[in-house]
Amino acid sequence: MTAPARPADPHDVAGAAPPAPAARPPARDRYFDLLRAVALFRVVLYHLMGWAWLPVVFPSMGVMFALAGNLMARSLKRPAVQVVRGRMRRLLPPLWLLGAIGVTGMLVQGWSPDDDGHPGWWWFHLTYWILPLSDPPYAEGVAGIQGYVGEDWAAELAGPLWYIRAYLWFVLLSPLLLKALRAQPWVTLAAPLVLSGVLQFGWLTIPGDRIPSAITDFSTFGACWILGMAHQQGVMKRLPQYVVPSIAPIIACVGLWYALRQDFGTGHDLDSIPFAQALWSFATVLLLLHLSPSWTEWPRRLRRWDRVISLLNSRAVTIYLWHNVCILIAATLYDRLWGFPVLELNVPWLLESSWPVLLLVWILLAGCVVAFGWVEDLAARRKPRLWPST
Incomplete structure (x- = not known):
């Protein structure tokens, strides 16, 4: 197991909240909502199973950043300061709730300024739980609750927060990125990929701990975020239809070739090979955005999933923030079944399986949606709902 409403746009920071029940979402948004729901489910599945091939089948983080970039470009038709402030307002309250519960738990278990020997910096770093311009600190080696919460739960709690930090920086940079995209679209799209290659091959070294991770x-x-912006701005429509299906597989193959040269699949995944991740995610997102079917209504095979997709989009931030902790709790609870000899002797294969744990994870996440999801509604200035599946 390894331990991602705004007035003119109803979408949330990491997911998409549906419009008011009386309104019908734009046709293109149905496709985007499907991509976001699949991406979120894949993140949970990957963090439980740890299968290295899952990010290859569907690079969730690249997809989520691209969809967010698309929505950000759409929103920037309004004044940039207003848009950035609105995005931050939707992003931060769910994080604050997570931090209030998590940091309190760490303090109760003995976490204190003396842990790192620099009390002043400790207090300063706590502010990253309020404004995550860098990774918020957490207590290392925290004991769990025997039989209920596994050890080092604080690390699992803080694990997904890199995405929140990265998302915040993308939001802050979006007005400049959009201007650059309009002035030099292809240079702007290629710049992050070039930077990724420069960092991967050691041609540029950045000192420190926090700045290198952000860069x-x-x-x-x-490139995925900018690609989403480019799609919204119509940049890709300027290309002949055959260009994207021709170049995207080449870029993807280069990324996969490089990953294989870096021992991909033997204890490594795309997350540990940033350059390969950048190329593969960019190529996949490029193809997905090129397809972008215009659905006036859900295809027949997807209609039965309408409520599930709506729920995942409405509570994407809550699910993402809490899923690692839910995985840890589910695995700890399921391990208690080994204490029943009848199960250990007769169905050991069932106790060794991760699929029942996955079901338990989603039951716990449903509880998180009910207990904490309403914060997303408050952040978006909507009427709080316990179960927004419509």
């Missing part, structure tokens, strides 16, 4: 995230997923 690596930008170089890895920046």
Whole structure:
């Protein structure tokens, strides 16, 4: 197991909240909502199973950043300061709730300024739980609750927060990125990929701990974010229809070839090879955005999933923030079944399987949606709902 409403646009920071029940979402948004729901499910599945091939089948983080970039470009028809402030308002309250619960739990278990020997910096770094311009700190080696919460739960709690940090920086940079995209579209699209290659091959070294991680995230997923903006701006429509299906597989193959040369599949995944991740994610997103079917209504095979897709989009931030902790709790609870000899002797294969744990994870996530999801509604200035599946 390894331990991602605004007035004119109803979508949330990491997911998409549906419009008011009386309104019908734009046709293109149905496709985007499907991509976002699949991306979120894949993130949970990957963090439980740890299968290295899952990010290859569907690079969720690249897809999520691209969809967010598309929505950001759409929103920037309004004043940039207003848009950035609105995005931050939707992003931060769910994080604050997570931090209030998590940091309180760490303090109760003995976390204190003396842990790192620099009390002043400790207090300063706590502000990253309020404004995550860098990774928020957490207590290392925190004990769990025997039989209920596994050890080092704080690390699992903080694990997904890199995405929130990266998302915040993309939001802050979006007005400049959009101007650059309009002035030099192809240079702007290629710049993060070039930067990723420069960092991967050691041609540029950045000192420190916090700045390099932020720059690596930008170089890895920046092209996907900008690609989403380019799609919304109609940049890709200027190309002949055959161009994207011709070049995207080549870029993807280069990324996969490089990953294989870096021992991909033997204890490594795309996340540990940023340059390969950047190329593969960019190529996949390029193809997905090129397809972009205009659905006036859900295809027949997808109609039964309408409520599930709506729920995942409405509570994408809550699910993403809490899924690692839910995985840890589910695995800890399921391990308790080994204490029943009848199960251990007769169905050991069932106790070793991760699929029942996955079901338990989603049951716990449903509880998180009910308990914490309403914060997303408050952040978007909507009436709080416990189960927004419509």
